Amino acid sequence: MSGRLEGKVAIVTGGASGIGRATVELFEAEGAKVILADIQDDRGEAIAQTSPNIRYVHTDVTQERDIKAMIDAAVEAWGRLDILFNNAGTAEPDAEMEYIGADVFDRTMSLHVRAALLGIKHAVPVMREQGGGSIVSTASVAGIGTNYGPVCYSIAKAAIMHLTKLAAVRLAADKIRVNCVNPGMITTAVFGRAMGLSQDEAEEKYDVLRQVSSFAQPLPVGGEGVDIAEAVVYLGSDAARFVTGQALVVDGGLTAGTPPDPEGGTQKMLAEMLGADFEALKQKARGS
Numbered sequence: 045m046s047g048r049l050e051g052k053v054a055i056v057t058g059g060a061s062g063i064g065r066a067t068v069e070l071f072e073a074e075g076a077k078v079i080l081a082d083i084q085d086d087r088g089e090a091i092a093q094t095s096p097n098i099r100y101v102h103t104d105v106t107q108e109r110d111i112k113a114m115i116d117a118a119v120e121a122w123g124r125l126d127i128l129f130n131n132a133g134t135a136e137p138d139a140e141m142e143y144i145g146a147d148v149f150d151r152t153m154s155l156h157v158r159a160a161l162l163g164i165k166h167a168v169p170v171m172r173e174q175g176g177g178s179i180v181s182t183a184s185v186a187g188i189g190t191n192y193g194p195v196c197y198s199i200a201k202a203a204i205m206h207l208t209k210l211a212a213v214r215l216a217a218d219k220i221r222v223n224c225v226n227p228g229m230i231t232t233a234v235f236g237r238a239m240g241l242s243q244d245e246a247e248e249k250y251d252v253l254r255q256v257s258s259f260a261q262p263l264p265v266g267g268e269g270v271d272i273a274e275a276v277v278y279l280g281s282d283a284a285r286f287v288t289g290q291a292l293v294v295d296g297g298l299t300a301g302t303p304p305d306p307e308g309g310t311q312k313m314l315a316e317m318l319g320a321d322f323e324a325l326k327q328k329a330r331g332s
C-alpha cells in the first residue's frame with residue numbers, strides 16, 4: 045500500500061535511529077514530507093540526503109526553543125503540519141528504589157514527558173489554524189506493566205499515556221487527534237546505548253538483539269522499527285479519523301500475558317497438593 049500520507053507534512057523526533065528512522069522512511073514512502081528532528085546531525089543529514097521530501101533539523105527535545113524551531117521549520121518548508129510524532133527518547137540503567145537519582149528522574153521526565161507536552165503545546169496553534177492534525181507520542185509497555193523497564197523510564201511512559209488522554213479530550217474540538225503507541229521489545233540502538241555503547245556499536249549488536257527478541261513475547265517473531273512505524277502511519281492517516289485518546293500497544297502479545305506451561309505449571313502443582321488426579325481432570329475438561 046502507498047500514498048496513505050499523500051499531501052501531509054510530518055515531524056518525527058528521534059528520527060535518526062530505530063523506531064524514528066523507520067517512521068521517517070515509511071512516512072516518506074507513503075507520500076509525506078518529513079522533518080527529521082534529532083541531535084545526531086551526521087545521521088540525520090545522511091537520511092535527509094536520500095529524499096527531497098526529508099529535511100533534517102537539529103533539535104534537542106529537552107530545549108523548548110528547539111521544539112518551537114522544529115515546528116516553525118515544517119511550516120516554513122511546506123506551509124503546514126499534519127502529523128507530529130513525539131518519539132525521541134533513551135533509557136538509562138535501572139537502580140533499586142533506595143538509590144534512584146533525582147537527577148536521573150529529572151532527565152528522564154524532561155526527555156520523554158516534558159518534550160511530548162511541549163511538542164503538543166507548539167503544534168496546537170498550527171494545527172488549530174489549519175483545521176486539525178494528528179499527534180502521536182511513543183509510550184511503551186513499560187508504561188503499562190511494572191516489569192518492562194527502569195523505574196524512572198516506566199513512570200515517564202505511564203505519564204505520556206495520561207498526557208495523551210488529557211490532550212486528546214482538550215483538543216478534540218479543534219479536530220486535533222492525540223494518541224500514543226506502546227512498543228514492546230523492538231530491535232533498535234536503545235538497548236546498547238543504555239549500556240554505554242556508541243550508536244555504531246549498538247547497531248552492530250542488532251543480530252544479538254534479534255535472537256533475544258524472538259522469545260521476548262508470545263509471538264515468536266522479533267519486533268522491528270517498521271512494526272511501530274506502521275502503527276504510527278495508521279494513527280497519523282485519515283484512516284484513523286475517529287481514533288483519539290488511545291494507546292495502541294504493538295508488542296507481539298507481551299502485555300497480554302504468558303502462554304500456559306505445557307507441563308501444567310501451578311495448576312498441576314495445586315492438583316497434586318489437593319490430592320487430585322491432574323491428568324484425569326484435564327481429560328474431563330476436554331469435554332466429549
Ligand SMILES: NC(=O)c1ccc[n+]([C@@H]2O[C@H](COP(=O)([O-])OP(=O)(O)OC[C@H]3O[C@@H](n4cnc5c(N)ncnc54)[C@H](O)[C@@H]3O)[C@@H](O)[C@H]2O)c1
Pocket residue numbers: 057058059060061062063064081082083084103104105106131132133134135155182183184185226227228229230231232233234237
Ligand atoms: N526499542 C524498544 O524496544 C522500545 C520499546 C518501547 C519504547 N521505546 C521508545 O521508542 C522511542 C525511540 O527509541 P528507539 O528504540 O528507536 O531508540 P534509538 O536509540 O534507536 O532512537 C532514539 C533516537 O532519539 C534521539 N534522541 C535522544 N535524545 C534526544 C534529544 N534530547 N533530542 C532529540 N533526539 C534525541 C537519538 O539520537 C536517537 O536517534 C523512545 O521514546 C523509546 O523510549 C523503544
